[in-house]
Amino acid sequence: MIDTAVIPLLKIVILLAGLLAFVAYLVLVERKVVAWVQVRLGPMRVGPHGVLQPVADVLKLFLKEDITPRRADRWIFTLAPILALVPALIVFAVIPFGPETRIFGRPVALHIADVNVGLLYIVAVGSIGVYGLILGGYSSNSKYPLLASLRASAQLISYEVAVTMTLVSMILMAGSLSMVQIVEAQRSAGVWFAFVQPVALLIYFVGGLAETNRAPFDLPEAEQELVGGFHTEYSGMRFAFFFLAEYANMIVISAVATTLFLGGWLRPFPNVEALWLLDLVPGWIWFLLKTFALLFLFLWIRATLPRYRYDQLMRLGWKVLIPLAIANVIVTGTAKVFL
Amino acid sequence: MADATVFYTLAAAIVGFAVLVISARNTVHSVIFLVLNFLCVAALYVVLHAEFLAVIQVLVYAGGIVVLYLFVVMLVNLKRPPETHQDPRRRSRLGLVMAGLLLAQLAAIGGYSVTTAGSASAARATEAAGGNVEQIGWLLYTDYLIPFEVASMLLLVAMIGAIILAKREL
Amino acid sequence: MIPITPSHYLVLSAALFMIGVIGVLVRRNIIVIFMSIELMLNAVNINLVMFAREWQQAVGQVFAVFVIVVAAAEAAVGLGIILAFYRNKETVNIDEMTLMKW
Numbered sequence: 001m002i003d004t005a006v007i008p009l010l011k012i013v014i015l016l017a018g019l020l021a022f023v024a025y026l027v028l029v030e031r032k033v034v035a036w037v038q039v040r041l042g043p044m045r046v047g048p049h050g051v052l053q054p055v056a057d058v059l060k061l062f063l064k065e066d067i068t069p070r071r072a073d074r075w076i077f078t079l080a081p082i083l084a085l086v087p088a089l090i091v092f093a094v095i096p097f098g099p100e101t102r103i104f105g106r107p108v109a110l111h112i113a114d115v116n117v118g119l120l121y122i123v124a125v126g127s128i129g130v131y132g133l134i135l136g137g138y139s140s141n142s143k144y145p146l147l148a149s150l151r152a153s154a155q156l157i158s159y160e161v162a163v164t165m166t167l168v169s170m171i172l173m174a175g176s177l178s179m180v181q182i183v184e185a186q187r188s189a190g191v192w193f194a195f196v197q198p199v200a201l202l203i204y205f206v207g208g209l210a211e212t213n214r215a216p217f218d219l220p221e222a223e224q225e226l227v228g229g230f231h232t233e234y235s236g237m238r239f240a241f242f243f244l245a246e247y248a249n250m251i252v253i254s255a256v257a258t259t260l261f262l263g264g265w266l267r268p269f270p271n272v273e274a275l276w277l278l279d280l281v282p283g284w285i286w287f288l289l290k291t292f293a294l295l296f297l298f299l300w301i302r303a304t305l306p307r308y309r310y311d312q313l314m315r316l317g318w319k320v321l322i323p324l325a326i327a328n329v330i331v332t333g334t335a336k337v338f339l
Numbered sequence: 340m341a342d343a344t345v346f347y348t349l350a351a352a353i354v355g356f357a358v359l360v361i362s363a364r365n366t367v368h369s370v371i372f373l374v375l376n377f378l379c380v381a382a383l384y385v386v387l388h389a390e391f392l393a394v395i396q397v398l399v400y401a402g403g404i405v406v407l408y409l410f411v412v413m414l415v416n417l418k419r420p421p422e423t424h425q426d427p428r429r430r431s432r433l434g435l436v437m438a439g440l441l442l443a444q445l446a447a448i449g450g451y452s453v454t455t456a457g458s459a460s461a462a463r464a465t466e467a468a469g470g471n472v473e474q475i476g477w478l479l480y481t482d483y484l485i486p487f488e489v490a491s492m493l494l495l496v497a498m499i500g501a502i503i504l505a506k507r508e509l
Numbered sequence: 510m511i512p513i514t515p516s517h518y519l520v521l522s523a524a525l526f527m528i529g530v531i532g533v534l535v536r537r538n539i540i541v542i543f544m545s546i547e548l549m550l551n552a553v554n555i556n557l558v559m560f561a562r563e564w565q566q567a568v569g570q571v572f573a574v575f576v577i578v579v580a581a582a583e584a585a586v587g588l589g590i591i592l593a594f595y596r597n598k599e600t601v602n603i604d605e606m607t608l609m610k611w
Contacts, residue, residue: 127402452516504589
């Protein structure tokens, strides 16, 4: 009873609370990092050095007036933000945050579910996230959001192909679809898969940038292009959901890349005995550090690179990344068979 | 007990959403109900211990095919209001007849299954060895390799066909 | 409580199939007709998967995978046809799609 119901429920509650707080603070971190790159300070007023800014943001979004355009489709207008945020959150059910640890004398696995098709589950749930984009733009009954949502969703599904092909080569490397098994495979191989498959990591990261509509692929939501993109007509809590969904998707991409490529909760050089000092750091701290490093890369790229034009973006996705990903799968398969 | 509850809930959801698909006025609503229907069917596959198929259902059907439908619906809806001219009486008479046939068919199936002694089968007690993915993968690449290759050719042809059909100029 | 026998699944998939048939025959919007066809394919899939579980053979699931593949191909081509037609005739009502050549 405790093991089947109470512990998973506690894990879910802790994960959701931590995730939502993380997302809120990621907004602040982004503003700070981008500011420092641009030689200014970012939010400084609310709390010491702007640390309470997310609280102020959340309060603002809660209290703002919730406007629904007059001839918008009300049900879909409300459904779209939910369909954007929920898939981003439920991906974390299969991500392992650490090895099996003992908490208060009980062995507890630091993941909510070890599904034997975990990686495919992540891809499948990610493909549900498209609906938030499309329906958000469509239900606003306004031309800029509609065009922006068509563009954003076309971009997302194009890069989804390249990302999925990359994940196929990771499945070949690990021999299993379960996320826990993939981390175990990296531990028994003694090396993070990033060193064995750097091309795959690159494709995954670039595809992840494009899937989350982040710079330099953020044409569908750039102010100079399409007003606000698909969430132009949204305000208040619904806009908060879209906003949270975008940052939650960023965290999802970083967490999945960490698990697949950077060894999840493993320390650097997992099997080398001489580095036993590194073992004092618990697994989930390594996981957070690596995820944070990838997130910092997301923010750094946003602050540095200019925006891609839409046709350049699509050309990159279809003509460069997909052939590269397929070639990667072929090379990985061949190497696995003959080596 | 829990098994039955889950099944009846999912079955009610599946049938309910299907009815809503064919009866919703607005085509976009139909598409959304179709997505929900597919998600419930995927949940049913999980109950039937076919996890790989459930994930494929969500990935390909709900996340790919229905997105395609949604795109087409949006492109078509751009100029035209939803269908306003149909003869309601003629159509619903046919619908009633079909629904009556459905009821008769379901009653027949239900009656048949009651009279033939229930095969709450013993075969289900043994769990198949190996994971679900390995089983399907093994079959796909040994016994059913040729259909697999033919299916990939079919997808290639369909892809080319769809691109050519939907292009503006050739 | 009656244990869930295969007959339950048969009834469910028969219901889903017939709802699909009703949708194809009653609705005039061609996109809804296509969606009803997808409902029918799903009903068939439920049957296949249920029997795969019943007889402990994975062949049913393999067949279901192929059904999904064919459904994807059919949806892509069918929607391409609809789009091409719509561009010429500006309608999706199949009562108006009566000419073989215009």
